Amino acid sequence: xxxxxxxxxxxxxxxxxxxxxxxxxxxxxxxAEEAFQDACLRALKSWPQNGPPRDPTAWLILVGRxxxxxxxxxxxxQVTLPPxxxxxxxxxxxxxLAERLDGSxxxxxxxxxxxxxxxPELPDxxxxxxxxxxxxxxxxxxxxxxxxxxxxxxxxRITRAKARIAQGGVPFETPGAVERTERLAAxxxxxxxxxxxxxxxxxxxxxxxxCDEAIRLARLLLRLFQTEPxxxxxxxxxxxxxxxxxxxFDAGGEIILLEDQDRSRWDGKLIAEGLALIDKAMRxxxxxxxxxxxxxxxxxxxxxxxxxxxxxxxxxxxxxxERLQPSPVVTLNRAVAVGxxxxxxxxxxxxxxxxxxxxxxxxxxxxxxxxxxxLGRTAEARAAFxxxxxxxxxxxxANHIRMHLDRLMRDGAPAGN
Amino acid sequence: MQYAILCYNDEDVVWSWSKEEDAAVxxxxxxxxxxxxxxxKLGPALRLLPTTSATTLRKSDPPxxxxxxxxxxxxxxxxxxVIDVADLDEALGIARELAAVNPGGAYEVxxxxxxxxxxxxxx
Numbered sequence: 087x088x089x090x091x092x093x094x095x096x097x098x099x100x101x102x103x104x105x106x107x108x109x110x111x112x113x114x115x116x117x118a119e120e121a122f123q124d125a126c127l128r129a130l131k132s133w134p135q136n137g138p139p140r141d142p143t144a145w146l147i148l149v150g151r152x153x154x155x156x157x158x159x160x161x162x163x164q165v166t167l168p169p170x171x172x173x174x175x176x177x178x179x180x181x182x183l184a185e186r187l188d189g190s191x192x193x194x195x196x197x198x199x200x201x202x203x204x205x206p207e208l209p210d211x212x213x214x215x216x217x218x219x220x221x222x223x224x225x226x227x228x229x230x231x232x233x234x235x236x237x238x239x240x241x242x243r244i245t246r247a248k249a250r251i252a253q254g255g256v257p258f259e260t261p262g263a264v265e266r267t268e269r270l271a272a273x274x275x276x277x278x279x280x281x282x283x284x285x286x287x288x289x290x291x292x293x294x295x296x297c298d299e300a301i302r303l304a305r306l307l308l309r310l311f312q313t314e315p316x317x318x319x320x321x322x323x324x325x326x327x328x329x330x331x332x333x334x335f336d337a338g339g340e341i342i343l344l345e346d347q348d349r350s351r352w353d354g355k356l357i358a359e360g361l362a363l364i365d366k367a368m369r370x371x372x373x374x375x376x377x378x379x380x381x382x383x384x385x386x387x388x389x390x391x392x393x394x395x396x397x398x399x400x401x402x403x404x405x406x407x408e409r410l411q412p413s414p415v416v417t418l419n420r421a422v423a424v425g426x427x428x429x430x431x432x433x434x435x436x437x438x439x440x441x442x443x444x445x446x447x448x449x450x451x452x453x454x455x456x457x458x459x460x461l462g463r464t465a466e467a468r469a470a471f472x473x474x475x476x477x478x479x480x481x482x483x484a485n486h487i488r489m490h491l492d493r494l495m496r497d498g499a500p501a502g503n
Numbered sequence: 504m505q506y507a508i509l510c511y512n513d514e515d516v517v518w519s520w521s522k523e524e525d526a527a528v529x530x531x532x533x534x535x536x537x538x539x540x541x542x543x544k545l546g547p548a549l550r551l552l553p554t555t556s557a558t559t560l561r562k563s564d565p566p567x568x569x570x571x572x573x574x575x576x577x578x579x580x581x582x583x584x585v586i587d588v589a590d591l592d593e594a595l596g597i598a599r600e601l602a603a604v605n606p607g608g609a610y611e612v613x614x615x616x617x618x619x620x621x622x623x624x625x626x
Contacts (some may be wrong), residue, residue, distance in 0.1 A: 091524055092516075092606040099515035138607070141577060142513075298522070305518055308555040312571035321555065355552070362556040366570060 100143040101223050102306060106195030107147045108154070112408050115202070115248060117154055119220065124157075125150035135400050189445040194260055195311040197269055200307070202251050203475060204272040214280050222299050232283070232293040270311065273378065274320050277303050281324045286479060297328045318367035319377030325360035325385040329353040341486040345392040357387045359405045397426040400455050415442040420448055421457075430460035448477040452487055459494065468494055505546070505615040506586050506594040508601070510580040512608030514553055531604035539586070539597065546585030547621070554579050578608050585615065 101122065108118035125146040139145035187301035203217040215233070218224045224232075261269060277300050285297030304321040311317055333347035364384050367377050382403045389395040404420035418437055425433035434457045437450070444450035455470035471491050478484035520528070539545035554572040561567040572579060584601075588594045591612070598610040 089606075095515075095519045095524065096607070099513065099519040296560050302519060305553055306515065309515070309553075312555070318570075324579065359552045359556050366556070366558055369568070389541075428620055 090130075091136075093130060093133055093365070096138070096142050097129065097146070098223060100146050102196045102199055102221050102303075103143050103192060104146040104150065105220065106199040107192070107199075108150050108294065109199055109256065110191075110195050110258065111151055112154060113256060115251065120157075121150035121154035122146065124153040126151070185432075194266075194285060196310055197261075197266070197273065198257065200273040200276065200303070201269045202256055204276045205247075205254055207254070208247055208250060212243055212250075212277050214249075214283060215240065215244050215274060216247045217280065217303075218296075218299070221303065224299075228292070234293075247285070270307075270314060270317065271306065274304075274317060277307070278320060278324070278376075281327075285327060286379055294331070297324070297331065300324055301328060313370075315367040315370040315372050316374040316376050318363045319374060319380045321381055322360040322363035322367065323376055323380035325356045325363070326380065326387050329356035329360065334364055335482065339482055340489070341482050343486075345385060349390065352387070360384065361387070373406065373410070375407060375411045378403050378410070382407075395426075397423050401427055414443045415447070415449075418444065418447075418453060422453060425457060425460075430457040433457050434461070439503060448474055448479060448483060450474075451477060452483075455487070455490065459490070464494055478502065504588060504590060504594075505618055506588060506591075507615055508584040508586060508594070509580060509611040509613060510582045510584075510605075510608070511611060512581050513577065514581060516607055517581060518553060519625050528605055532601065533599045535600050535604060543553055544587050544597070546587060546618075548582070548584040550582040551580065581608075585618070 104125070105118050105122045108121045109115060112118050112121065128149055129142075129146065133139070164255050200217065200221055202332075203213050203220060204364035205213070208216070211233070215229055218229050221228065226241050226244065227237050229244075230237045233240065237241075280296050281300035282301070284298075284300065287293035287296075301321070301324050304317065304324060308314070308317045308321050329342070329352045330347060332353065333349070333351040334342060336342055359381065361384055364377070364380050367380070382400055385396050385400050385403075401420060404416060404423055408416050408420060417440055421433040421436040424436055434454070437454060437457070440450065451470045451474035455467045455474060458464075458467035458470060468491065469496070471487050474487045475484050475491075478487065536545060536548070557570075557572045559569045559571060559573050561569060586594060586597055588597065594612045598612050602610060
């Protein structure tokens, strides 16, 4: 790793905290972003010569703030500036700023920055794009590539999202306990959205890297909110799911189902971290949706072979999840566990009532087809699989179902149905 | 003389490395490790998971279990080596070699008072 790589990693790591602090100071997202950008350019020039500062984040905040203030003065704009501490020596100022940074200020800065990306009026795709641009610092081109859209279109999407936020105003007051919890929940949901964008793509694609970024953001959030069991749960959930990435697709890009995956290819380090976080979360005895989903993922991870999977426990966890967060998708997932424990007929009974609400959902028809197939109702299975193909989100999903269909054609033909 | 080399670095930075950067650092460290093993100087070495996965037991009465690492610091303890060397100069030399291939942070070189080898059966 060269100096430049190290500096880039440092800038990435400091970004959320630095922009968050600059946003508190300037109360304007564009100014904060530009100030940080300016500080980064100066860091690239100064650090290789003078060595890295003792506290890179504090350095970036201070230099960024001064640069932006200069800019404001030069443009001769009449703006109300926050009280300016006299800065004679950068080192001293950096040290005192670093001390002040350790307070809770800092946590709320990062939380605020993430939270403004979760504006309820912004559609999911805009929230994600905005967070990746502002918080993660991905270039518009990188984000466009991840979403498979043109650069101009992505630029427009981000600009529009920023305008929305500016209209709504940034919530600057320090949040109370209840508000902080609400913000954390919104931010957790947004991070999980980023993860799922990456997860739905195959390994190796530009979009798959969003999983790593979501995990990085979750670890960052957890470092600031060490005692939040749901943030532990979210982080654990993503870690354990992401651990399977090397085994989820075959060389041709086709989906490999959980039970068919080569478990020796799962990433043991990610699983260990995930399991440790679940254990920590459980001690709090405040179950939440992320913790339960993480616990389910952990039961899969703990089974050395698919036959050893504790489906009874998994079903019980889905029941708990349904109670906390009722949704037809959760019930569909429970049905898969029911299918393993009590058979396909019981599973089919459970999902029949979901049909009206999941009529546009790929996995509903995939699961339904699989249950029907197990029961030997091949004609109905074929109809369900065909519907699934029509609703597939990715070519890999469609191909996976086609594989079932091919097998059906092959094995089903002699039966003459 | 046995020394521990305690590895401190900003974990936000270390966990911001891309997979490729991480693999490159580990590969270069591997070369140094290999040389130390051959010279009979390297004992156990370990890399720790992020401090977010840590739990701390405060030895108060009654003991208090706290989420997170023992201390909130700018740079965190991310791992350590045990080395067997003649003196501090040699220990610092090894730390220098490691530092040359692993950017950022600091190595604390500290003599070991008591060393219990792994005594699990089969270890």
